[in-house]
Amino acid sequence: MTVSTYSIKDLEQLSGIKAHTLRIWEQRYSLLSPKRTDTNIRYYDDNDLKLILNVALLNENGYKISKIASMSPDEVREEVVKLTERTLTHDDQIHALTISMIELDEERFDKVISTNILKIGFEQTMLSIIYPFLSKIGVLWQTGSINPAQEHFISNLVRQKLIVAIDGQVTKSGGKKFLLYLPEGELHEISLLFAAYIIKLKGHKVIYLGQSTPRSDLHMVYDVHQPDFLVTIITTAPSADQVEEYIKDISSKFSSTQLIISGIQVLGHDFRFPENVRVLNYIRDIKAYIEEIESFAHSNN
Numbered sequence: 001m002t003v004s005t006y007s008i009k010d011l012e013q014l015s016g017i018k019a020h021t022l023r024i025w026e027q028r029y030s031l032l033s034p035k036r037t038d039t040n041i042r043y044y045d046d047n048d049l050k051l052i053l054n055v056a057l058l059n060e061n062g063y064k065i066s067k068i069a070s071m072s073p074d075e076v077r078e079e080v081v082k083l084t085e086r087t088l089t090h091d092d093q094i095h096a097l098t099i100s101m102i103e104l105d106e107e108r109f110d111k112v113i114s115t116n117i118l119k120i121g122f123e124q125t126m127l128s129i130i131y132p133f134l135s136k137i138g139v140l141w142q143t144g145s146i147n148p149a150q151e152h153f154i155s156n157l158v159r160q161k162l163i164v165a166i167d168g169q170v171t172k173s174g175g176k177k178f179l180l181y182l183p184e185g186e187l188h189e190i191s192l193l194f195a196a197y198i199i200k201l202k203g204h205k206v207i208y209l210g211q212s213t214p215r216s217d218l219h220m221v222y223d224v225h226q227p228d229f230l231v232t233i234i235t236t237a238p239s240a241d242q243v244e245e246y247i248k249d250i251s252s253k254f255s256s257t258q259l260i261i262s263g264i265q266v267l268g269h270d271f272r273f274p275e276n277v278r279v280l281n282y283i284r285d286i287k288a289y290i291e292e293i294e295s296f297a298h299s300n301n
Helices: 008-015 019-029 046-060 065-069 073-086 090-103 106-120 122-142 148-167 190-201 215-225 240-253 283-299
Strands: 177-183 205-213 229-233 258-262 277-279
Touching (some): 008 046, 008 122, 073 090, 090 148, 205 215, 258 283
Parallel strands (some): 177 229, 229 258, 258 277
């Protein structure tokens, strides 16, 4: 497995501790042991990142840095585990998830998520903890600072949690039909799964096609189910110069259906879409959109 390396700016972004403070801690307490490349550029490894995440968490919860510096790595970790088991501040939980990602610790990840689901529910755990966590490390994934194995590890665990949560929902009779899919080449599935969870939570029917759906498959399933809504998210595919044409083509092919779209390839552009296209700034806004649909339906009854 490729070893991950981090700059001091990476440590700052992941831990929330300013680079200037990290350097002081390094010099005064020897908390970090930076390595150097052949060209004498300083870098840090996974052990440094895990340590500084633990140190940051303890420090934010009232532990003096001098006290932390006198503890062994095992003692630091034990204190962090105790702390994250009794505290439920969102930042603390995000810290704990980040550590479990770096350590590839499925048991720790599962415990953090399960505890939060029991306390605040699945939806709020997604919105207040998992989404901010994914956003926090997303930039580092893109720049290669975080190992792809760590990305896949976390994404698959979140995906598993979503699938279990979706399976636990019951569709109401008389609910609307939503067909959810990702365009060909699009693999970023977590937000689509969360949309499926919210739709089922509200009692509506979900037909889920998932990642990289060929248009022929989309047409076939559409013809069978005749859904009221199509839902898709465009993060990487189709590309920015093709997305407007793609959406217009889909909206015309399924002109009697409302198309709900989101994703970074769609947002922030001056696209002009047909009337049957609704753009959501965040896919989590789908809950408010469904409530809007339901309110409109009730007012017309």
